[in-house]
Amino acid sequence: MTRHDMTGNEMSAAEPGGLERHSYDVVVVGAGGAGLRAAIAAHDAGARTAIVCKSLLGKAHTVMAEGGIAAAMGNRWPEDNWQVHFRDTMRGGKMLNNWRMAQLHAQEAPERVLELEDWGALFDRTEDGLISQRDFGGHRYARLAHVGDRTGLEMIRTLQQRAVALGIDVFMECTVTELLKDVSGSTTGRVSGAFAYWRETGRFVVFEAPAVVLATGGIGKSFRVTSNSWEYTGDGHALALRAGASLVNMEFVQFHPTGMVWPPSVKGLLVTESVRGDGGILKNSEGKRFMFDYIPEFFKAETADNEAEADRWYEDKKNNRRPPELLPRDEVARAINSEIKAGRGSPHGGIYLDIASRRSPEFIRKRLPSMYHQFKELADVDITAEAMEIGPTCHYVMGGIEVDADTELSAIEGLYAVGECSGGMHGSNRLGGNSLSDLLVFGRRAGESAASYSHGLGGGRPAVSEADVKIAQATALAPFEMEGGAENPYAIQQDLQQTMNDLVGIIRTAPELQRSLEEIERLKERARHLVVEGHRQYNPGWHLALDLRNMLLVSECIAKAALERQESRGGHTRDDFPQADPDWGTKNLVLRIDAEGTGVDLSHQPLPVMPDELKSLFE
Structure with a gap:
């Protein structure tokens, strides 16, 4: 290589x-x-x-x-x-x-x-x-x-x-713009x-x-x-x-239900779901194991509805229903958020994840070695002896580039x-x-598809436009050449993060989502006046200025789609539309760049129809 x-x-x-x-x-x-x-x-x-x-x-x-x-x-x-x-x-x-x-x-x-x-x-x-x-x-x-x-x-x-x-050739610390x-x-x-x-x-x-x-x-x-x-x-x-x-x-x-909220040295750091898979339980500030209060109808047939039954599951899994801590992540995250909002949270705005009282120190160190050493070294928290203060943390986006299922080819x-x-x-x-x-x-399918397509072109490879290369160069250098610019990329990122956290977070409402879009537009205008000082070498401010262009565009996509979908489903929870709507369950929201190339347009698209032999699995 x-x-x-x-x-x-x-x-x-x-x-x-x-x-x-x-x-x-x-x-x-x-x-x-x-x-x-x-x-x-x-x-x-x-x-x-x-x-x-x-x-x-x-x-x-x-x-x-x-x-x-x-x-x-x-x-x-x-x-x-x-x-x-x-x-x-x-x-x-x-x-x-x-x-x-x-x-x-x-x-x-x-x-x-x-x-x-x-x-x-x-x-x-x-x-x-x-x-x-x-x-x-x-x-x-x-x-x-x-x-x-x-x-x-x-x-x-x-x-x-x-x-x-x-x-295989690798170009490290090289960013595509x-x-x-x-x-x-x-x-x-x-x-x-x-x-x-x-x-x-x-x-x-x-x-x-x-x-x-x-x-x-x-x-x-x-x-x-x-x-x-x-x-x-x-x-x-x-x-x-x-x-x-x-x-x-x-x-x-997806807001992963268990990210550390305290101490500050590990805030946001993920606590693997394995902690719950190996016996950890969730408790509120009153010491109550609260997940039994949040089992959705959809999962009741498979989920234990009392503590004794849930505890037996770890010893005799074949004959008992699963503990509610192992519900899907969106259900657990919403339950934790509800407990915190009801005033039953921990002193630092989370709840408690406890495996220390459930498993021996030897078991924990063997099954969860990274968790044990990470929190012991970074935060002086001993998970074999004390509960962790955790809460939902932004973890994963289910949305992304629309691709063909078999080849991973986009519309381009x-x-x-x-x-x-x-x-x-x-x-x-x-x-x-x-x-x-x-x-x-x-990954395997995409690589094979890309190689097959490339080979199929023979000598007819598409050509790089030199005009487009010049435009890309000018766009990348623009933060250095802004005359009279007064905006700092770090300040804009901080404001964007706060906006998304407060207005497009785990629980959403129409007025907040509308405000988020207005704020994103203001941030986009501020970003047009970004100025970066110094040279291109070793310049993290310049790197962030280029990243912000992407972050603002994608944040607009998230907020616009969240405002449009008037129901609660999976990782999207609307306080003003708290139930799932069967009509919304038949379609996706699709976003494309607008004619000006600075914002996004949204449209509705029907879901692909599942074959009858697969539908029968849900009957």
């Missing part, structure tokens, strides 16, 4: 003016689980492939996925199969999922897990030596293949090692490459490629309290929008999307563990 550094060492010679050029068959933007799996698949299909990543290789947000990879392997429960996994996924998403994506995901996830094992992943084992599988919220059976609570880290290690062994298109070959244009810059030097790079796979992750840094790392600024969503693709399901933002020829930046798979709410199997299943 050629590892390209920020100064351009080991690269082709730069053109006059410092513009570098590279040519590939497939360029993958993002080096998380989805991007690495897509790149491996494209390479294996014979495509000259490159990975471009905003951060360092191995630093992907996938490493924060601790609980496991959801796959109906049947190692713990022989009764489990892809049909049950499919049904759980659709029910968790409140039936708004793209049924074909959910089907492919459930069918192919076991093979993708075994493939990881073949490549060297070291999974925990059952007593019989099979890959161990643990319980997680919303899953009927224990089906999450895991490596302690470090599953995402092991996935990245394995995929990264595979990519290194294959010799625009997708380039050849408008001569189709009515919507064809992808011809991507424009980027080295984060250290500010030097510009052009990647010429007929196929681009977006695997850029989520949007969490638009919110004040989030489990997401700094890279998650909606880059892929915004790149696709500006290129002419559509976004779907953007109103559905040559542009593919996979992982969190793609939409449809999870409907209105994602089940825990489905994200990692999603990355593997659709």
Whole structure:
């Protein structure tokens, strides 16, 4: 593998003016689980492939996925199969999922897990030596293949090692700011490459490629309290929008129910669902285990309705219903929020997650080693001896780029999307563990599709427009050249995060959503007067100024779709429309860039019709 550094060492010679050029068959933007799996698949299909990543290789947000990879392997429960996994996924998403994506995901996830094992992943084992599988919220059976609570880290290690062994080129700390298109070959244009810059030097790079796979992750840094790392600024969503693709399901933002709220050193940091899967319970300030008060009708047949029955479940899972702490994430997050709003929260605005009184210190340290060491080192919280103060934290966006279920192709020829930046798979709410199997299943499909498309072009590759390259350069440099500008990118980001947190958070109302859109418009106007001082080298203020362009556009999509959907479903809760509406359950909201290229237009679109043989699984 050629590892390209920020100064351009080991690269082709730069053109006059410092513009570098590279040519590939497939360029993958993002080096998380989805991007690495897509790149491996494209390479294996014979495509000259490159990975471009905003951060360092191995630093992907996938490493924060601790609980496991959801796959109906049947190692713990022989009764489990892809049909049950499919049904759980659709029910968790409140039936708004793209049924074909959910089907492919459930069918192919076991093979993708075994493939990881073949490549060297070291999974925990059952007593019989099979890959161990643990319980997680919303899953009927224990089906999450895991490596302690470090599953995402092991996935990245394995995929990264595979990519290194294959010799795939990687451009680290290199940020894509625009997708380039050849408008001569189709009515919507064809992808011809991507424009980027080295984060250290500010030097510009052009990647010429007929196929681009977006695997850029989520949007969490638009919110004040989030489990997401700094890279998650909606880059892929915004790149696709500006290129002419559509976004779907953007109103559905998942607030993971258990993020730390205290101490400040770990605020927003995720507490894996494995804590609840291994026996942890939720209590309010009165010491009450409150989740029994929040079991929806939809799940009552499968959920324990008293504490004794729930406690027996951990010892005799086959004959007892599941504890309510393992309801889908949206249900748990709403319950926690209700307790806090009712005045039964902890001193620092959360509630308590207690595993210390339920499991021995030895059990906790063995099953949850990262949780134990992380909080002990960063916050002096000993989870084997005390309860954690937790609350909902912005974690995942179900919405993303609208793609074909089988190929991951967007509305733009040559542009593919996979992982969190793609939409449809999870409907209105994602089940825990489905994200990692999603990355593997659709990463492989996207990479193979992109390679096949590229090979099929023969000598008719789309051309990069030099005029578009100049526009991309001018747009990137604009913050340095603003005369009379007085706006600071950090101040705008802080105001955006506060707006999204307060007005587009876990509980929403029409007046607040309307105010959020008005505020976003004001922030967009302020962003036109951004000024960045200094030079392009080592300039984080400039990097944020470029990220803000994406964050503001994607935040507008979330708020506009949330205002339009007048019901509560999954990760979208409207206080003024508290019930799910059957009519809204038949359609998606789709967003596209408007004619001016500065805002978004919204339209309604019917859901794909599920075949009768799959419908029968819900009868």
